[in-house]
Amino acid sequence: MLATPGGLPPAAQDTQWAYETKQDGQRAVVYLPGDGGLLVRARSGEDITAAYPELSPLGAALGRTPAILDGEVLALDESGRADFQSLQSRMGLAHAPARAARMAARVPVHLVLFDVLHLEGHPLVRLPYAQRRSRLESLGLDGPHWSTPGALVGHGAQALRATREYGLEGLVCKRLDSVYEPGVRSRAWIKIRNLRAEDVIVGGWLPGRGRLTGLPGAVLVGQRSAGGTLRYVGGVGTGWSEAERTELAALLRVAATDVCPFEPAPPVQGAHWVLPRLVGEVAYSTRTRSGLLRQPSWLRLRPDLTPPESAADLPDGTG
Template sequence: MSDKLSRYRSKRDPGRTPEPIPETAAASPGGNAFVIQEHHARSLHWDLRLERDGVLVSWAVPKGLPADPGTNHLAVQTEDHPMEYLTFHGEIPQGEYGGGTMTVWDTGTYDTEKWSDREVKFVLRGERAAGRFVLFRTRDKNWMIHRMGSAVRDPFPSVEPMLPTARARPPKDAAAYAFEFAWGGRRLLVPIDGGRTDAAREHPWLRGLAESFGSRSAVLDGEVATLGGTELLVFYDLLYDNGRSLVAEPYTARRAALEALGLTGAHWQTAPSWPGEAGPVLRAAREQGLPGVVAKRLDSAYAPGPSKSWLLIPT
């Protein structure tokens, strides 16, 4: 039993890492505990660990558990971990194997439906991770993980932005609108899933934003503008949050969900919004040399393409 952890121990120095390093594996055959740890190492991933014959058989899953049976995720098998790792969380020093921050994302029990060298079929019973999954080996250490059954979240919405209709004057029923600056930048929708975003291909600095979301999925709407000589992504809408589509929700609900995220960083921020205040916002936009103001109906859903629920009033 003790040789099951030889590879684990060979990768770790007990004088440098706070990780548990027992001499032998636990003698608890038949146990069925699991843990999923969120691991901010060189790249963000989730570690899935299933108890088996006194150790935690482990896979690193870069994008986390799939929420949709139509999408499989890569799972790379790593060394068996000791049972003490079920509750481990903390900072593994940089320069050490797996250096970075590790937190317990979920824990619970699981039922085994099949276990072989090439396929592991199981049912997770956790608070955040629940349902039937199958791990199947594709090549060497590389496996794929597949969710069986129905999806556990809404599908991502269309990535077509909602566009304002030009209008010379503010609406007369100003109390029915929120007023925001028109930034004169380039529109950008940012989908985030599994701590990653495709928008980082063009804007690498968005990797930090995506990683900060962890396993939380989102689709953000905003503009890349240059303010004070610095490129800044200004967010002003939230189309999808934590597995739920918000496009049918009114602007007020989407705006509240966006503000609750507290998005503030060196390269991104949440745009200010002023309900019912057309005149002061227009004056401030003129003073700052901005091209205009966008009036957004408080009760409007998010509809891709041109819409009369959003009005662009030039300065």
Template sequence: MFAAPMLLEKSDEPFDDEKYITELKLDGIRLILTKFNNQIKLYSRHNNEVTAKFPELLHLNIPDGTVLDGEIIVSDSEGKPDFEAMMERFQSKRSEHTIQYCIFDVLYHKGEKVTHLPLLQRKELLDSLVENEKHISKVQWLHGNGRAYFDLVKQNGLEGIVLKKADSKYQIKKRSHDWLKVINYQYTDVVITGLRKDKFGLLLAFEENGRLKPGGLMEFMTPAARKQFYGEYRDLIVDENKKFTFIEPKIKCRVKFRNYTKTGLLRSPSFVEYIS
């Protein structure tokens, strides 16, 4: 039985509030685990069944009628979540990456919905249901201390933190300010070298020693910034193919992004401002 997960709202800054708990934001894939009729099934957040992809998780000793929520990750050699490795494992059965299911909530227990219980009571219930092992772990948390935790996240190059109201109910299929994410964005300056034809997307490049190095594709831009770009790019067109129109590297901007990929591209870049 699938249950659509509760989603996070954004917070620009971390904060300290004892009414909230703080967790590490894990860089992986959201996973709903269910056990009904003594059979475990796994679902993505969009209700795609992915049970066959993760046989390591199919023998978890939990009561029948349980639904768990968590993030599935692959860790690198330093123990940090590696999103690219996670996607390799998700997309290929031949991948040898070791996965870990990091559980942070319980929605059903013995067939009864428990989403109405305060978060801390659900955490206590989760502690009674799950023990840490090779492929399973419970997400650690602490009261308040959002600022200090976020500072540690930045020092270690991790994705961010999640701040959750300690008394919050689990709101199925809703995005709520009771759960807030603070992303550890990085910032850099780039030039725009083209635009995608079928749907919005701008090609980015880095300027290094007078040369251009590919920087990836930016799909997130404010309407006002798009309007300004559309008013300028036509005079800069130099070439095109079936997918892209290419322009002179005259338009510069600052972007924020999650991290660099292993090939040196920006992961999920989004527009911040134009620069001269």
């Protein structure tokens, strides 16, 4: 069951919803057959058990009680926040168990559990969320590499504000009376992603394909470093209407140049460079450790802002 992007439920319905922290990890369904074994499957259905050997003791956590659980595999940073970049070093190792074991010692994962779909031989998917949640919490599944974080009923605005204050990815709102709909992106679950917004300088673009042929499929953006160089921070390919994309295409053609404005030049194949004169505002979730924007989306052009073209153009503080 997948969540639909949206906003908080109406205040009058607040007590009809539960609120869980949105985690930036790999969705997983966990099968506990009750014989001490464990099977972990990704959203695609792929068996990813061998990628996370530190989760194997979970197989015996319920003794001989079989269960199917829903959750998210995370890698945590020093502050206990989900770090997707670290998790990427663990993903894709299901067919390399020896390497997965070595990586488990360096980048351990943590499984957060938020739903129970089958228990003691009985399917629970037709039960309301509130009942499934109660059954899940009664299992007491908290161990060295897994836990069952709490869910807050009501107080959605406060919960969302807390995720922003603590720098968390966002909030998932779940209707208390909702059944579990496998494979469905349901309005009974609503996800709210906390986004940041910053100004960026456009330094290039990539051609679109299909219906976007002749238009920019993505723009390549950067920000000025302290030394004045334009540092590449990522590619942005979403957030425009058709009219806005057409307008942007005309502006990019006028600013075309053969010289890459980024230093160092990003390893992007097929890029068209432009003079770094266009400023835009983008929304994004987090930054990688190398400074790239994760999940960036275009918000608007900033014609009111004109970027300096080089370090020599930057203010020197002498007035």
